[in-house]
Amino acid sequence: MADKKLVEEITSMEEDFAKWYTDVVIKADLIDYTSVKGCMVIKAPGYAIWELIQKQLDERFKATGVENVYLPMFIPESLLQKEKDHVEGFAPEVAWVTHGGMNQLTERLCVRPTSETLFCDFYSKEITSYRDLPRVYNQWCSVVRWEKETRPFLRSREFLWQEGHTAHATEEEATERTRQMLNVYAEFCENVLAIPVIRGQKTEKERFAGATETYTVESLMHDGKALQTATSHNFGDGFAKAFGIQYTDKDNTLKYVHQTSWGITTRTIGAVIMVHGDNSGLKLPPAIAPVQCMVIPIRQKSEGVLETAAKIRDDLIAAGVRAKSDESDKSPGWKFSEQEMRGIPLRIEIGPKDIENGVCVVVRRDNKEKIEVAISELTARVPELLTQIQKDMLEAARAHRDSHIIEARTYEEFCDAVENKPGFIKAMWCGDQACEDKIKEDTTATSRCIPFEGGEPISDKCVCCGRDAKHLVIWGKAY
Amino acid sequence: MADKKLVEEITSMEEDFAKWYTDVVIKADLIDYTSVKGCMVIKAPGYAIWELIQKQLDERFKATGVENVYLPMFIPESLLQKEKDHVEGFAPEVAWVTHGGMNQLTERLCVRPTSETLFCDFYSKEITSYRDLPRVYNQWCSVVRWEKETRPFLRSREFLWQEGHTAHATEEEATERTRQMLNVYAEFCENVLAIPVIRGQKTEKERFAGATETYTVESLMHDGKALQTATSHNFGDGFAKAFGIQYTDKDNTLKYVHQTSWGITTRTIGAVIMVHGDNSGLKLPPAIAPVQCMVIPIRQKSEGVLETAAKIRDDLIAAGVRAKSDESDKSPGWKFSEQEMRGIPLRIEIGPKDIENGVCVVVRRDNKEKIEVAISELTARVPELLTQIQKDMLEAARAHRDSHIIEARTYEEFCDAVENKPGFIKAMWCGDQACEDKIKEDTTATSRCIPFEGGEPISDKCVCCGRDAKHLVIWGKAY
Numbered sequence: 001m002a003d004k005k006l007v008e009e010i011t012s013m014e015e016d017f018a019k020w021y022t023d024v025v026i027k028a029d030l031i032d033y034t035s036v037k038g039c040m041v042i043k044a045p046g047y048a049i050w051e052l053i054q055k056q057l058d059e060r061f062k063a064t065g066v067e068n069v070y071l072p073m074f075i076p077e078s079l080l081q082k083e084k085d086h087v088e089g090f091a092p093e094v095a096w097v098t099h100g101g102m103n104q105l106t107e108r109l110c111v112r113p114t115s116e117t118l119f120c121d122f123y124s125k126e127i128t129s130y131r132d133l134p135r136v137y138n139q140w141c142s143v144v145r146w147e148k149e150t151r152p153f154l155r156s157r158e159f160l161w162q163e164g165h166t167a168h169a170t171e172e173e174a175t176e177r178t179r180q181m182l183n184v185y186a187e188f189c190e191n192v193l194a195i196p197v198i199r200g201q202k203t204e205k206e207r208f209a210g211a212t213e214t215y216t217v218e219s220l221m222h223d224g225k226a227l228q229t230a231t232s233h234n235f236g237d238g239f240a241k242a243f244g245i246q247y248t249d250k251d252n253t254l255k256y257v258h259q260t261s262w263g264i265t266t267r268t269i270g271a272v273i274m275v276h277g278d279n280s281g282l283k284l285p286p287a288i289a290p291v292q293c294m295v296i297p298i299r300q301k302s303e304g305v306l307e308t309a310a311k312i313r314d315d316l317i318a319a320g321v322r323a324k325s326d327e328s329d330k331s332p333g334w335k336f337s338e339q340e341m342r343g344i345p346l347r348i349e350i351g352p353k354d355i356e357n358g359v360c361v362v363v364r365r366d367n368k369e370k371i372e373v374a375i376s377e378l379t380a381r382v383p384e385l386l387t388q389i390q391k392d393m394l395e396a397a398r399a400h401r402d403s404h405i406i407e408a409r410t411y412e413e414f415c416d417a418v419e420n421k422p423g424f425i426k427a428m429w430c431g432d433q434a435c436e437d438k439i440k441e442d443t444t445a446t447s448r449c450i451p452f453e454g455g456e457p458i459s460d461k462c463v464c465c466g467r468d469a470k471h472l473v474i475w476g477k478a479y
Numbered sequence: 480m481a482d483k484k485l486v487e488e489i490t491s492m493e494e495d496f497a498k499w500y501t502d503v504v505i506k507a508d509l510i511d512y513t514s515v516k517g518c519m520v521i522k523a524p525g526y527a528i529w530e531l532i533q534k535q536l537d538e539r540f541k542a543t544g545v546e547n548v549y550l551p552m553f554i555p556e557s558l559l560q561k562e563k564d565h566v567e568g569f570a571p572e573v574a575w576v577t578h579g580g581m582n583q584l585t586e587r588l589c590v591r592p593t594s595e596t597l598f599c600d601f602y603s604k605e606i607t608s609y610r611d612l613p614r615v616y617n618q619w620c621s622v623v624r625w626e627k628e629t630r631p632f633l634r635s636r637e638f639l640w641q642e643g644h645t646a647h648a649t650e651e652e653a654t655e656r657t658r659q660m661l662n663v664y665a666e667f668c669e670n671v672l673a674i675p676v677i678r679g680q681k682t683e684k685e686r687f688a689g690a691t692e693t694y695t696v697e698s699l700m701h702d703g704k705a706l707q708t709a710t711s712h713n714f715g716d717g718f719a720k721a722f723g724i725q726y727t728d729k730d731n732t733l734k735y736v737h738q739t740s741w742g743i744t745t746r747t748i749g750a751v752i753m754v755h756g757d758n759s760g761l762k763l764p765p766a767i768a769p770v771q772c773m774v775i776p777i778r779q780k781s782e783g784v785l786e787t788a789a790k791i792r793d794d795l796i797a798a799g800v801r802a803k804s805d806e807s808d809k810s811p812g813w814k815f816s817e818q819e820m821r822g823i824p825l826r827i828e829i830g831p832k833d834i835e836n837g838v839c840v841v842v843r844r845d846n847k848e849k850i851e852v853a854i855s856e857l858t859a860r861v862p863e864l865l866t867q868i869q870k871d872m873l874e875a876a877r878a879h880r881d882s883h884i885i886e887a888r889t890y891e892e893f894c895d896a897v898e899n900k901p902g903f904i905k906a907m908w909c910g911d912q913a914c915e916d917k918i919k920e921d922t923t924a925t926s927r928c929i930p931f932e933g934g935e936p937i938s939d940k941c942v943c944c945g946r947d948a949k950h951l952v953i954w955g956k957a958y
Contacts, residue, residue, distance in 0.1 A: 032601065035558055036588065039551035041601050044616065047548050069526050072518035072637055073552075073590075073621060074574075079514055095553075096578040097590065100625035100636075101571050109515065111552075111576065111590070122511065122520050137523065141621070142552060146579035157579075158551055 010341075012279045017223040024273055025152045028282040028342050038150035038157035042266070045342060048290035049269055050160060054140060056192050056287065057162065057264065060184050061138055066164060069137045071118045074109040079117045083242040086116060089209025093146045095157075111144040116210065116235075116261055119165035120243035127257060130169055130249050136177070138164040153270035154227075154479050161265035167245065167257040171236065174258035175213075178234040181262040182215040185230035193268060194285035194393040195219045195275050196401050197229060198424070198474055200449025205433050208261075212236040218448045218474065220401045221274035224422020226448050226476035229271055232262035270479070275397050276366075282343030283365055285393050286386040293382055294339045295325035298332050298351030308355050312348060312378060319379040321386070340365060345389050346382060350375075366393050409459045414475075418443040424476050426454075428469035430462035439464055439475065448474045489820075491758045496702040503752055504631045507761040507821050517629035517636035521745070524821060527769035528748055529639060533619060535671050535766065536641065536743065539663050540617055545643060548616045550597045553588040558596045562721040565595060568688020572625045574636075590623040595689065595714075595740055598644035599722035606736060609648055609728050615656070617643040632749035633706075633958050640744035646724065646736040650715065653737035654692075657713040660741040661694040664709035672747060673764035673872040674698045674754050675880050676708060677903070677953055679928025684912050687740075691715040697927045697953065699880040700753035703901020705927050705955035708750055711741035749958070754876050755845075761822030762844055764872050765865040772861055773818045774804035777811050777830030787834050791827060791857060798858040800865070819844060824868050825861060829854075845872050888938045893954075897922040903955050905933075907948035909941035918943055918954065927953045 010023035025031055030046030042050065058068075074097060081087045094110040112118065123135060140162045150156050164181060168174040182199060189195045197217035207214040211233035219229045240246070240256035249255050276283040286292050293316055297309040309325045316323035326335045332349070339347045349361040354375075362371045362382070366389050373381045404423025408414035417425045425445065429435060440446055455472045462469045489502035504510055509525030521529065537547075553576060560566045573589040591597065602614060619641045629635050643660060647653040661678060668674045676696035686693040690712035698708045719725070719735035728734050755762040765771050772795055776788040788804045795802035805814045811828070818826045828840040833854075841850045841861070845868050852860045883902025887893035896904045904924065908914060919925055934951045941948045 032604065034551055034597070035555055035600055036551045036553045039553060041551070042549040044546035044548050048546070050549075051547065067523035067527070068530065069523050070521040070529075070621075070639065072513055072515045072520070073623070074515045074518060074637070076514055093580050095576045095588075097574045098577045099575040101573065109574075118513070121514055125511065142549075144552070158553070160549065 010279070010281065013222065013277070020277075020279075021270075021274060022152065024277055024281050024341075030269070030282075031152045036157075038147060040152050040156055042160075045290060046269065049272075049284070049288050050266060052288040052290065053192070053268060054162075057184075057188055058140075060188060061162075061164070064136075064180060064184065066136050066138045068139060070139050070141070071115055071122065073112050073141070075112055075115075075117055077108045077110065079121055080110055082117060082120075083210050083239055086210035086239075090114065090145075095144050095146055112141075113143055113145045114261075114263075115139070115143075115163055115165065116239060117243075119261075120239050120245060120259075123167050123257065123259075124243050124245045127167060127245055127247050130247055133167060133169045133247060133257065134173060134177075135167040136164070137166065138162055151270075153266055153273070159266050161263050163263045164261060166260045167240075168259070169247070169249065169255070169257065171258050174234055174236070174260050178213065178215055178232045178260045178262070181260070182217065182230070182232040185232070185262070185264060186217050188264075189217055189219065189229055189268075190394060191390075192285070192287045193272055193275075194287075194390060194397060195229065195271060196394060196398040198449065198451050199453070200451040200455075200474065202231075202449055203429075203433075203436060203447045203473070205436050206447060208233045210235060210238060212238065216449050218424075218476075219271055219275065220404055220424060220476075221271070221479065222277065222400065223274070224404055224477075226424065226478040227267070227271050227274070228448070228478065229268060230262070230264040233260060235259040235261070276393060277343070280337070281341035283393070284343035284345060286345045286390045289343065289345050290322060291324050291342075291344050292322040292386055293324075293346040293348060294335075294344045295323060295348045295350065296332055296335045296339065297325065297327065298349055298354075300327065302352040304355060305350065305352060308375075309350050312350065312360075312375065315379050316382055319383060321379075321382055323382075336363075346385060348378070348382075364389060366396070407458050408463055411463055414439070414463050415443055418445045418475075418477065422477070424448065424474050426458060426472060427463035427475055428457060428459050428461060429471050429473045430465055430467045431470035432462075432465065432467075435462055435464035445475045445477050448476050448478065450474075489758070489760065492701065492756070499756075499758070500749075500753060501631065503756055503760050503820075509748070509761075510631045515636075517626060519631050519635055521639075524769060525748065528751075528763070528767050529745060531767040531769065532671070532747060533641075536663075536667055537619075539667060540641075540643070543615075543659060543663065545615050545617045547618060549618055549620070550594055550601065552591050552620070554591055554594075554596055556587045556589065558600055559589055561596060561599075562689050562718055565689035565718075569593065569624075574623050574625055591620075592622055592624045593740075593742075594618070594620075594622075594642055594644065595718060596722075598740075599718050599724060599738075602646050602736065602738075603722050603724045606646060606724055606726050609726055612646060612648045612726060612736065613652060613656075614646040615643070616645065617641055630749075632745055632752070635745075638745050640742050643739070643741045645739045646719075647738070648726070648728070648734070648736065650737050653713055653715070653739050657692065657694055657711045657739045657741070660739070661696065661709070661711040664711070664741070664743060665696050667743075668696055668698065668708055668747075669873060671764070671766045672751055672754075673766075673869060673876060674708065674750060675873060675877040677928065677930050678932070679930040679934075679953065681710075681928055682908075682912075682915060682926045682952070684915050685926060687712045689714060689717060691717065695928050697903075697955075698750055698754065699883055699903060699955075700750070700958065701756065701879065702753070703883050703956075705903065705957040706746070706750050706753070707927070707957065708747060709741070709743040712739060714738040714740070755872060756822070759816075760820035762872070763822035763824060765824045765869045768822065768824050769801060770803050770821075770823050771801040771865055772803075772825040772827060773814075773823045774802060774827045774829060775811055775814045775818065776804065776806065777828055777833075779806065781831040783834060784829065784831060787854075788829050791829065791839075791854065794858050795861055798862060800858075800861055802861075815842075825864060827857070827861075843868060845875070886937050887942055890942055893918070893942050894922055897924045897954075897956065901956070903927065903953050905937060905951060906942035906954060907936060907938050907940060908950050908952045909944055909946045910949035911941075911944070911946075914941055914943035924954045924956050927955050927957065929953075
């Protein structure tokens with residue numbers, strides 16, 4: 001009975017997906033709520049996932065020439081106000097520092113919601129010549145947005161992220177960097193998070209405040225809702241003009257730089273939960289699993305069992321696997337449930353009989369398959385299985401995503417799809433924001449992106465107004 | 480002439496040490512000032528040093544069982560006030576958030592100056608049984624203290640650090656952890672930063688707000704002033720009582736936990752500058768040098784020079800050295816000055832003649848020694864030289880430190896030492912805070928620590944009041 005308790009404590013996803021999500025977040029020990037509304041503690045098992053995400057993204061960034069820096073967490077009000085669209089987008093949701101120590105400040109400071117304005121201020125002093133370009137900087141930090149409704153990882157008042165900010169001599173170079181970083185995110189999502197994504201461009205309505213173009217990678221959660229997983233923005237020379245970031249070019253004329261920014265956040269952990277999880281809890285792709293293989297001894301008081309479990313663990317660690325063994329006094333059943341709840345990709349069950357026979361049972365978390373493996377072959381088989389799981393999880397997520405894309409040619413079909421067929425909707429659009437607004441008002445679905453691939457027209461009329469269509473758009477309800 | 484310009488731009492340390500320091504910080508491209516008073520940009524070459532510090536410390540922490548977590552940056556005023564000494568220590572210097580978006584908050588939030596109160600709030604919910612102990616957590620984050628006087632790295636309103644926070648079943652275990660982490664810092668300072676430290680304990684006056692005991696590692700800067708380089712605090716059960724952090728022990732009784740905290744900050748970069756730097760600029764120990772070896776081509780337009788420089792660089796990288804080559808169109812002399820200014824531990828000079836002879840000149844940054852090395856032996860010799868430099872820099876710093884420790888037996892000797900002989904002063908103390916206060920008022924020197932080693936009495940009377948002495952204390956002017 002006790003064995004099942006851990007699992008029974010979570011709501012099933014079919015019954016209430018939102019409740020299932022928060023149950024998993026808590027039971028898998030990823031976060032805790034705090035005395036500060038909308039802010040969470042990222043607990044050790046959750047933070048270890050973020051560390052693996054950081055490490056693998058940071059390596060990819062650096063391979064493209066990115067250098068890390070650190071800018072202040074405070075932005076003076078006057079600096080935030082320098083770019084008109086940007087301040088309108090962010091001022092309503094920032095936290096304001098008004099006092100330092102016992103004194104009121106002469107100018108309010110906001111806690112950064114994003115750092116475009118600070119980077120621009122920095123660049124305006126740093127960049128004077130074409131020799132100073134490009135600048136390809138990134139920072140890992142926390143940011144604050146004073147959200148009304150909050151949910152762990154998905155929407156919190158403070159969250160962790162990286163924000164890249166670059167400055168280039170030409171428009172072409174900025175466009176290329178915007179695309180390049182989007183592709184880094186897409187590759188990272190697929191190969192590390194095992195989440196297939198649709199790459200595309202945002203409509204004007206959905207663009208980042210101050211950008212001339214926003215690219216996005218969109219992924220589909222298990223409940224059929226979309227999640228914007230990372231974005232890459234092209235600013236053209238708009239910020240450069242607002243902040244006076246000019247350089248002397250080779251031809252000795254003064255020119256404005258072209259800028260980009262791009263970011264990904266702890267939201268991705270929410271995406272991993274909602275793409276891969278099931279009613280037994282979290283399912284982590286091996287690439288971001290802090291523990292990849294849990295060795296669980298059976299009848300651990302029998303002679304040699306704990307020793308064999310420890311040896312298997314140590315051999316696996318030596319083979320490069322993040323392995324642990326669970327030697328606590330809980331029952332094996334309880335340990336299985338816990339390993340499943342925490343999403344550990346593999347477990348090894350090893351008892352006296354197994355030791356006698358020189359074999360053990362390896363159980364995959366992703367499909368619960370049980371595999372008999374000779375103990376002597378574990379250090380070869382476990383890494384192979386982890387590679388296989390990583391691949392299979394991506395393919396399973398892709399199959400789910402692909403089976404949840406619907407084409408809508410009429411407004412009736414569109415409304416029916418939003419209502420009854422959770423997933424992405426492909427539909428044509430005239431390019432007029434009035435149609436986007438109407439669709440959002442009627443259905444709560446929003447335009448996710450104009451996709452880079454698979455954007456072939458499915459009709460020549462806008463699904464909403466019936467006028468000539470300009471783009472195929474991916475629509476969906478979104479987190 | 481232009482070759483010398485970079486160097487001539489910095490004030491000599493003998494002329495004005497403070498000015499030399501800020502010149503180096505700027506010319507070595509470590510930081511930039513910002514529009515936010517007291518907050519700095521940590522530029523790419525500076526942040527890369529911090530990344531190497533983080534990586535090597537984090538590995539050491541994890542080897543002792545530390546797990547990383549992330550807690551909110553905001554602390555509600557009521558939470559900060561729960562521990563009396565702590566709030567008195569920090570409330571006067573925190574930044575207060577009073578508005579979120581357009582609305583005034585019902586309770587002010589301070590931006591964390593340190594996170595004891597948040598960890599206690601977290602622990603009070605997490606810990607219920609002896610099975611939940613110990614908890615050994617750490618976070619890497621930024622903190623804010625509203626300082627009036629600020630200096631890059633040494634004292635800024637926002638700085639980066641790590642803060643470890645642990646909870647234990649017994650007083651002994653907490654004391655052991657406090658010592659253990661101090662020893663991690665001491666070993667790290669010596670073997671990674673090449674900075675010799677004195678380990679000791681703070682007097683009551685200098686203790687962290689709320690601690691029953693503060694341990695410290697103190698180092699000596701080139702100008703003879705002390706810098707508290709890392710601290711480790713034992714809280715006993717004081718915070719546990721204020722926050723109600725209790726656990727049920729094996730004997731089924733409720734007990735309070737015992738806690739510790741320990742931290743090190745971006746200040747260490749300031750220490751590295753002031754311990755190792757010279758009038759040519761920064762000198763980085765190889766262990767934290769983002770670039771360890773700069774290959775500088777001479778007559779780089781001659782056939783084969785750039786290719787050979789690139790090959791040497793690539794071979795060094797393959798051998799595990801962080802190497803770069805400087806192929807810009809600046810003169811070799813300018814490149815030498817820049818490499819010295821930035822503190823890169825080794826440079827390789829390679830020109831047409833060298834290539835003909837199969838040799839090149841390797842120049843050590845620490846002692847400016849020039850060494851002829853066969854090109855074919857570089858991948859073996861460069862790593863050896865880096866190891867040697869790391870060792871020699873520690874020994875040079877130790878020799879400087881040891882030659883700047885003075886024993887004072889009378890108050891006259893003490894005052895003369897503070898005035899005329901910059902360095903650490905060993906002197907006996909009665910244990911009365913009044914004497915500490917008088918010494919500080921008369922001389923500006925403060926008690927740095929009661930050392931763990933080398934604390935043998937040098938007299939039996941207090942250097943200040945002449946009453947019976949209790950401890951030998953290390954004194955000094957401090958940053």
